[in-house]
Amino acid sequence: MWETKKTRRTIRKYQERPVEASLLDELLDVAARASNTGNMQLYSVVVTRTDEGKARLAPAHFNQPMVAEAPVVLTFCADANRFVRWAACREAEAGFDNLQTFMAATIDAMLYAQNFADAAEEAGLGLCFLGTTCYNADQIIEALRLPRLVVPILTATVGYPADPLPDQPERLPLRAIVHEERYEDYTPERIDDLYAAKEALEANQEFVRINNKKTLAQVFTDLRYTKANNERFSDVLMETLKRQGFIK
Amino acid sequence: MWETKKTRRTIRKYQERPVEASLLDELLDVAARASNTGNMQLYSVVVTRTDEGKARLAPAHFNQPMVAEAPVVLTFCADANRFVRWAACREAEAGFDNLQTFMAATIDAMLYAQNFADAAEEAGLGLCFLGTTCYNADQIIEALRLPRLVVPILTATVGYPADPLPDQPERLPLRAIVHEERYEDYTPERIDDLYAAKEALEANQEFVRINNKKTLAQVFTDLRYTKANNERFSDVLMETLKRQGFIK
Numbered sequence: 001m002w003e004t005k006k007t008r009r010t011i012r013k014y015q016e017r018p019v020e021a022s023l024l025d026e027l028l029d030v031a032a033r034a035s036n037t038g039n040m041q042l043y044s045v046v047v048t049r050t051d052e053g054k055a056r057l058a059p060a061h062f063n064q065p066m067v068a069e070a071p072v073v074l075t076f077c078a079d080a081n082r083f084v085r086w087a088a089c090r091e092a093e094a095g096f097d098n099l100q101t102f103m104a105a106t107i108d109a110m111l112y113a114q115n116f117a118d119a120a121e122e123a124g125l126g127l128c129f130l131g132t133t134c135y136n137a138d139q140i141i142e143a144l145r146l147p148r149l150v151v152p153i154l155t156a157t158v159g160y161p162a163d164p165l166p167d168q169p170e171r172l173p174l175r176a177i178v179h180e181e182r183y184e185d186y187t188p189e190r191i192d193d194l195y196a197a198k199e200a201l202e203a204n205q206e207f208v209r210i211n212n213k214k215t216l217a218q219v220f221t222d223l224r225y226t227k228a229n230n231e232r233f234s235d236v237l238m239e240t241l242k243r244q245g246f247i248k
Numbered sequence: 249m250w251e252t253k254k255t256r257r258t259i260r261k262y263q264e265r266p267v268e269a270s271l272l273d274e275l276l277d278v279a280a281r282a283s284n285t286g287n288m289q290l291y292s293v294v295v296t297r298t299d300e301g302k303a304r305l306a307p308a309h310f311n312q313p314m315v316a317e318a319p320v321v322l323t324f325c326a327d328a329n330r331f332v333r334w335a336a337c338r339e340a341e342a343g344f345d346n347l348q349t350f351m352a353a354t355i356d357a358m359l360y361a362q363n364f365a366d367a368a369e370e371a372g373l374g375l376c377f378l379g380t381t382c383y384n385a386d387q388i389i390e391a392l393r394l395p396r397l398v399v400p401i402l403t404a405t406v407g408y409p410a411d412p413l414p415d416q417p418e419r420l421p422l423r424a425i426v427h428e429e430r431y432e433d434y435t436p437e438r439i440d441d442l443y444a445a446k447e448a449l450e451a452n453q454e455f456v457r458i459n460n461k462k463t464l465a466q467v468f469t470d471l472r473y474t475k476a477n478n479e480r481f482s483d484v485l486m487e488t489l490k491r492q493g494f495i496k
Contacts, residue, residue, distance in 0.1 A: 002278045002367050010283055029422045030250045034362060035258055035377045038472055039417050046427045053429045077431075082424065083468075085434045086443055092465035095475020099482035103354075103382045107402055110358030111377075114282060117359075118366055119250050129283045129359075134351045145430045154355055169287050174277045176330065179294045181301045182393045183325075186333045195334055217340035220331075224286055227343020234347035 004122045009168045011126025012066045014159030019071045023123060024158075031116035042105035043112050044079040046144045046152075047072065060139035061132045061155065070157035075133065075140060076113040078105030080149040080246075097149065102246035109153050117156065126161035129154055135233040137240045148245045170198055252370050257416045259374025260314050262407030267319045271371060272406075279364035290353035291360050292327040294392045294400075295320065304391040308384035309403065314376050318405035323381065323388060324361040326353030328494075329397040345397065350494035357401050365404065374409035377402055383481040385488045396493045418446055 028045065036042065048054055049072055057075070058067045067073055080096040087094040117127050133140060133155045140152040176194040186194070198204060204216050211219050221227075241247040276293065284290065296302055297320055305323070306315045315321055328344040335342040365375050381388060381403045388400040424442040434442070446452060452464050459467050469475075489495040 002370065005278050005281050005363065005367060008281055025422060025426075028426055030253050032419045032422070032425065033253050033256055035365070035375075037379045038468065039419075040468065040473075041420055041425060044425050044427060044431070046429070046431060048429060050429060082434055082439075082442075085436075086439050087465040087469050089436050089439045090463035090465035092463055092469040093475070094465075094469045094473075095478050096473070098478045099485055100382060100478045101473075101482075103401075103485065104379055106351075106354060107358055107379070107382075110355055111362040111365075114359040114362035115253065115366065117283070118363065119253060122250065127283075131285045131352055131355070134348060134355075144427075147431065147433050150431065153351075171280045171287075172289055174273060174280070177280065177289060177292050178273075178276055179292060179392075181294070181296060181298060183292070183294060183395065183398065185395050186330055188333075188337050191330075191334050191337045194330075215338035215340055217335040217338035217342075220286065220288065221335050221340040221342045225288075225342075225344070225349075227341070230343050230346045230348045234349075237347055237351065 005118070007168070008121050009166055010128050011159070011161045012128045012157075012166070013162040014066070014070050014126065014157075015162050017071070017160045019125065019158060019160070024072060027116055027119050027123065030119050031112050034111040034115035036108040036111065037104040040083050041108065042078065042080055042083060042101070043109035044077045044082065044150065045112070046075040046077065048075070056143040057140065057155075060136035060143060061130050064130065064132070066128050066157040067130070070128075070159045072158040074116070074156045074158060075144060075152050076109045076154045076156070077146060078102060078109045078151045078153050080105050081147050084149060097245040099247055102151070102241065106153055113154050113156065120158060124160065125158055128157045130157065134237055136236070138236055138243075141240065141244070146244075151241065151244050151246065167203075170201060172198065253366070255416070256369050257414055258376050259407070259409045260376045260405075260414070261410040262314070262318050262374065262405075263410050265319070265408045267373065267406060267408070272320060275364055275367050275371065278367050279360050282359040282363035284356040284359065285352040288331050289356065290326065290328055290331060290349070291357035292325045292330065292398065293360070294323040294325065296323070297321075305388065305403075308387035308391060309378050309380045312378065312380070314405040315378070318376075318407045320406040322364070322404045322406060323392060323400045324357045324402045324404070325394060325398050325400045326350060326357045327398045328353050329395050332397060345493040347495055350399070350489065354401055361402055361404065368406060372408065373406055376405045378405065382485055384484075386484055386491075389488065389492070394492075399489065399492050399494065415451075418449060420446065
C-alpha cells in the first residue's frame, strides 16, 4: 500500500515529452477534491507552458534550470480575490483583507498543491516544488499579473522524469516529528539520537566537506538558509502582504 | 485512477473503533515522504488520543463535537524549533526567527498534512480538517505546551467513518481556479458563469433560506466568516506569531 508515496522522490530533470493537456486538466480537477476552508476554495493556480512565460518566471526562481526546462510550471496562489468578487456581485461585503484569510488561503492552496502532486506522481509524472516562490513573491506577482488579495505561495515544475531517477533522500525518524499528547522539547541527547543517521550518511558528509564546513547544520545556517537572506526576504514578503491587502 | 481522491468527502462522524497505533505510525511515517523545504522538515505533529487531551483542545475548536468524539486528533505545526536546537548543538546559529521561515514551515506542515490525509483515506479512514487552529493558535499553544518557533496551523480529527457517509460537496468548475499563463481577473459575467451551478444546488439554496439571507455569499460574509471575527482573530494570530518568535 502507498507504493507511490513510499517510492517518490523530487524530480528536477524531465523528458522532452510534453504533459498532455487533458491529463493536466484532469489532475488539476481531481486535486480540487482536497479539503478547503468552508468550501470557499481560496486558491488559484497559474499554468505556465510557454517559453516566454517561463522566461518571465525564471529570475524569481534564481534561474534554477528546471523552470525553463520543465514542460509545465504551476504557481499555486493563496486567492481571496475570486471570493471577494463573487460577494461583490451578490450584495455581500467580504471582510477578507486580513491575516486570517491569508492563512486560510495559504492552507487551502497547499492542500490543493500536495493533492495535485500526489495525483500527478500516481500518473507517472515527476515534480519539484520551489520554495523560492515566497522569497520573490513580488516579482511573481508582476510576472503573472496577480491582483490584490492574491499571493503566490509555492511553485511546482512538472514533467515526465528523465533517467536516471535521483536517489531518494533520507527523512528523520518518525519519533523526531511526532509528539504524544503534548510537545516534548528536544534535549541535546535527543537531538544526537534523532540526527545521528542523517549526519552519518556519506552523501551528507560529502556535502559538509565540499562546502568546507564543520557540521551539516552549518551548511544550512551559513550557506543555504542564512539569517541575512531570511531577514531580507521576510521584509520583502511583509511588504508584499501589505501591498496585496492581507496585512494592514 | 485516483478513485480515493475522487470519492473522498470530509468525515465528521466516526465509529467507536479505535485507529490502530501501528497503522497511525505507518501513516505518519509515509506522509513524511512529502516534499519539504531543503529537507529540513520544518514541521511537527502532536497526536492526541486521551480524553483529557481532547478536553484541553476542544475549547480552542469552539467545542466542535468531532474533537471529543474522534479516536485521534492531530495538530500539524509549523516547527522551526527542532532545527534550531539541532543547529545549537552543532556549532551553527540558525537565523530562523522570521516570517520567511514561518512560511516555509507552514508550507512543509501543510504538504505533510495533506499527504497524511490522502494516505489515511486510502487506508479507509476519514478525516475532518479544522480551520479553527489558526483562530485560537494561542490557546492550542498553551494546551499542547508548544515552545517558541512552533505554531499550530491545522488540526485533523481522524477515525473510521460512521454510516451513512455524508454527501460529497460540490466544487467550482476547473476553469474557476486555473489561469493560463497569466491571471485573468474575474468579470461579473464570468463570476455568474462560475458560480451558477453552486448557487443552483438545492442544498445551498436551503442554506440561504434557513439563514434568512438573500444570497449564498451573504451566508459566508455575514455569518460564517465575518469581517469582525476575521479581524479579531487576525490580531490574535499576529500577536501569537510575535510571541512565538516568527515576527518582530
